[in-house]
Each structure stands twice: as C-alpha cells, then as structure tokens.
Amino acid sequence: MIKTDALIIGAGPTGLFTAHQLKLIGLSCEIVDNLDKIGGQCIELYPDKPIYDIPAIPECTGEELTNNLIEQLKPFNIKFHLSERVEEVKKNNEIWQVKTNKGTEFNTPNIIIAGGVGSFEPRKFSPKECEKFENKSIFYAIKDKTIFKGKTVSIFGGGDSALDWAIELSKDSKVNLIHRRDEFRGAQASVDKMNELAKSDKINLFTKYQLKSVKGKENLEGIEIEHDDKEVKNLETDYVLGFFGLIMQLGPIANWGLNIDKKTISVDTEKFETNQKGIYAVGDICTYPGKLKLILSGFHEGALAARACFKLARPNEKYRFEFTTSSKSIKKRLGVKE
C-alpha cells in the first residue's frame, strides 16, 4: 500500500506539469499510466509533429515537449507506474483507495485525472467471433514469439509493428501479411525488406484485403479475407495478429461515479474538482464552459488543482502562495543552491 498526498492518472504533458506543481508546493505524488512510456498523446500520437502554441516555446515536437517536462521534474524524483491502469477507486473515511490492474494499491486524499481521452488500447478486429480466440490464437501484441515457430501466422496491418513482425516471424514461420491497401505507412527500409521477402515467397502478401471472418470452434482453424472488390479468400492459419495501432478508450473511469458527458468529465474552474470531493480532472479529459483542448490549458488547470490538493492533504496547515524566484522553501525543494 502506497500512501501519497496525490495520485495522478496519466503521464501526458498535463499530468507531468501537475506533478511539478504538487512537488513545488511540498506535496508528494505518484503517477500511473497505461502506456509503457511517459508522454501520453504527445508521444503516442504525434512524437514528430511540431507544436507551435506552447507559451515561450516557438516550436517543438511532442517528443521534445515530453523530454523537457521530464527534465523539469528531475529535482523531484517522481515515481511512475507505467503499463498500469487504474481499475478501482473507492472512498474510505475521506481517503481514496485506488487499485491498478497489476494490484498496486494507493491511499490518497487526492486523485487528479489527467487522462486525455482515456487509456490507449489496441484497435481490435471487428468480427465478433474474434473475441473468443483473443489471447489464445488472436493477439494484438506479442509477448513470446517462440509459440509461432513452425506455425502459420496471419498478420494484419500496414505500419511498423505489422512489417517488423512479418519480417521477424518469416524466419521460422509461414507468414501471411494482409493490409487494406497497397501502400504501407511503415519505415521505407522495412517496406523494402518486406517486398523482397514477398518476392522470394517468404511472406505471402495480400493487399486490399481485410479480415471478413474467423473459423473454428474450440481452436482457430482458418480465416476468410475479403478484397475491396468483394472476392473472398480462405486462409488456413494457426495464429492471427492485428496491428492497427492504438485507440483511446475511457475505460474504468466511467465507473467512478463522475459526471461524464461525451467522454469528458465536468469540473469547476476554481479547483478543477469533479462532483466527487478529492477527485479532480485536468487537461483534455475535463470540461467546463469555454474549455479549450490545448496543452497550455492543461498546465493552468493542473496548477490550480494542485493548490486544491493542499487543503485535503494538509488540513491543519495554511497554503501560502510563493514565487519560484524568491521562495527559499521552493528553492530548497528544487535543490537550487543560493
């Protein structure tokens, strides 16, 4: 059980800067994120795209912004819990009890949801029957590649994951690579390599095809794929892999008794508190009259929510507003030598 003054859900730019604000005013905090890396949408959706509207930074990419925020947090040594998703939130005597899918438990008076549009989850195949084979013969990520040895593997997708795995698995498995169009969006070197392997029949390439159905009762026996012009092919296969990228799902947040409207959480604009005392929402996931989905708005919202956390974390102390330029205690927390 981890005790902390505040728990932040989401390690995107808003979550990171909120952590900075909490630590600056002397509160402890930890961060949970479902992705395996820090940065949220900035890192997952647009690491290389330039952003032009961060105050005082004329231009930076999503990756640079993330790295700078991590750098800014360095004095504070914050504990991140990556690849973990918060599942349960319960209240006990004014304290929130939080549990993740990996069993990590937190006790905290304050939860700050900086969850963007929810957690990133793999886009799955649309035929309903796929569910019953999931994690048995249909996968959206690979944990142990040895299970594919000597088997037939059908890989769907046109990005780097699909290409890299098609190339890698073609060494020891029979590989079908299926993609909805002729162009692949992966790295050119991988596309070239894959085309080479397709030419020498190491990879069976099917473009303009998509998954139509899967066959088999207990075990997966085969799949049907359908061409743009409706022609259907049957493929025998032992395994099916789908690499369609990640989509955002609100997930368990929907079950915590919060006022949710169109995937966003209503908050006040003083503390950015939700309808539940001690739960705040900041960044893209919160909504209020005039809300702008900008990174800079998330920074402002996080700064105010952090001050609100102080009251519940230190009920017997009075919060004093201080500037980083002049406050001795803040400089001490930052490790600045005078």
Added chain:
Amino acid sequence: MPKITYIEHDGKTHTIEVASGLSVMEGAVQNNIPGIDADCGGSMACATCHVYVKDEWFNKLPKKEDGEEDMLDMAFEPKKNSRLSCQLMVSDQLDGLVVNLPEKQV
C-alpha cells in the same frame, strides 16, 4: 448555408445546415449528432470521425492529404470510400453532401 446529411448506421438521418469553413466533423459534434467521436479534436491524430462517402460525392471531394489514409488504417472497418470527416471542409461546393456513419468509431 450548405446542408450536410449524416446517416447513422441504423439508418437514422440528420440533415443540418453547417456554416462554410467548419469541418463535416465539427458540424456533427456541434449539433450533437451521435456516431462521430472526434477524440483528438480534429488534429488528424485518431480515426474516430470516420465516415463513408458514396461514390458520386467521394470523387467530388478534395483528395486525401498524406496522413489521412495512414490514419484510416486504424479506423473501424475502413473501406475504399472512407474519409475522416475532420478533413472535409464545408463550403458551397459541398452543399448536399451525404455521409454514412460506421457502426462504431472505437
């Protein structure tokens, strides 16, 4: 004002006036038309404003930019006539446009 028709997957039809300069996605979101999520807010960074456009209109639309087709790879059941509605800017030329919404976005 140009009229845009949104047909939900179950056939429910909404014809609304959308101001020129807004995207087809914004027209739907501002008028509370269900079936267009637009998670990323129109930055072409997700594929949750996905629509199908019938041939007669599809060929009249401005061509897809780089990146839109890549994003459509991640959409729910993309087809040849798929578009991201955040990339379709409403103008008088688009008056009467009909878009069909997929069964779901995520």
